[in-house]
Amino acid sequence: MKIDSVFEGGGVKGIGLVGAACCLEDKGCHIENFAGTSAGSMIASLLAVGYNSKELKDIVVNIDYNKFLDKTFLYDFKPTSLISKGVSLIKDKGIYSGDAIEEFMRNLFVKKGKTKFKDISENGKSHLKIIASDITKGDMLILPDDLKKYEIDPMEFDIARAVRMSISIPLYFKPVVLKYKDKTSLIVDGGILSNYPIWIFDVEEIPKWPTIGMKLISNSSSYNAKGNNKFIPFLLDVNRAMLNKNEEVYVRNKDWVRTIPIPTLGVNTTDFDISKEMSLKLFDSGYKSAEKFLSKWNFNEYKKRYRNGK
Numbered sequence: 001m002k003i004d005s006v007f008e009g010g011g012v013k014g015i016g017l018v019g020a021a022c023c024l025e026d027k028g029c030h031i032e033n034f035a036g037t038s039a040g041s042m043i044a045s046l047l048a049v050g051y052n053s054k055e056l057k058d059i060v061v062n063i064d065y066n067k068f069l070d071k072t073f074l075y076d077f078k079p080t081s082l083i084s085k086g087v088s089l090i091k092d093k094g095i096y097s098g099d100a101i102e103e104f105m106r107n108l109f110v111k112k113g114k115t116k117f118k119d120i121s122e123n124g125k126s127h128l129k130i131i132a133s134d135i136t137k138g139d140m141l142i143l144p145d146d147l148k149k150y151e152i153d154p155m156e157f158d159i160a161r162a163v164r165m166s167i168s169i170p171l172y173f174k175p176v177v178l179k180y181k182d183k184t185s186l187i188v189d190g191g192i193l194s195n196y197p198i199w200i201f202d203v204e205e206i207p208k209w210p211t212i213g214m215k216l217i218s219n220s221s222s223y224n225a226k227g228n229n230k231f232i233p234f235l236l237d238v239n240r241a242m243l244n245k246n247e248e249v250y251v252r253n254k255d256w257v258r259t260i261p262i263p264t265l266g267v268n269t270t271d272f273d274i275s276k277e278m279s280l281k282l283f284d285s286g287y288k289s290a291e292k293f294l295s296k297w298n299f300n301e302y303k304k305r306y307r308n309g310k
Helices: 009-026 039-048 053-062 079-092 097-109 145-150 159-167 230-251 277-295 297-306
Strands: 002-007 031-038 094-096 127-132 139-141 171-173 176-180 183-189 211-217 259-263
Touching: 009 039, 009 053, 009 211, 009 259, 009 277, 031 039, 039 053, 039 079, 039 097, 039 159, 053 277, 079 176, 079 297, 097 159, 127 159, 139 145, 139 159, 159 176, 159 183, 176 277, 211 277
Parallel strands: 002 031, 002 211, 031 127, 094 171, 211 259
Antiparallel strands: 127 139, 127 183, 176 183
């Protein structure tokens, strides 16, 4: 079965997305187009350049997530560190650079020989869509398409750079600076405006194949509610509250029926010290969730109910 796929953002919880993707592959689904936000953009892009889901499992289960963080500033939320944190946030607009993630992703793309959007495109149309946010203009960006607005050739743009834009959680990672003409835009996490772009491949006519999304379902409490009074968890609580509210408003019934809900087993977005055992459980959660979804999914019924199909 041919499908388009959408991967929600969710940091370390994204391991569950890989489990779902693995199940879809095992059950004979061929993904034609890929889309994702934040961590979802990492998964979507790796699949788009040619990694299969089992290769992806090996990557996400064995990686040391802490290497993505350049801890150049104090982590604890202590009065003595407030001044230095304030200065760094004002100067750099983020605690961590994001360089490590971009380099990590680029190295993986190089192994498949596909580093630019032109390498995963047909007739100038990319099979991969990545969501980012231009906080200078207040616009949502669909990459690579919207790069034309900045007089940048979408096909020549680095996929790794686009992923970095999408994962740049405000205040947590430094925004990516996009310069064009005599102007500058700051690009950050796409989740601010659309953490789950399930709509992205929709067409006005009846679709030839379905879009299936993978959404991370969390019932974990906030970082600070757990007694964690550190600075970074505080920032993550602010961001998570914003993203969750956004999804409550915009995910509709017709979108839920084409969504694989993946329980995240209490794992939080920035649980960078996650054990291999927990990673495997999260992967299995995604796999089993996709199995359950596919056992009930009927594309013809979906078209009849929501797309006026016959």
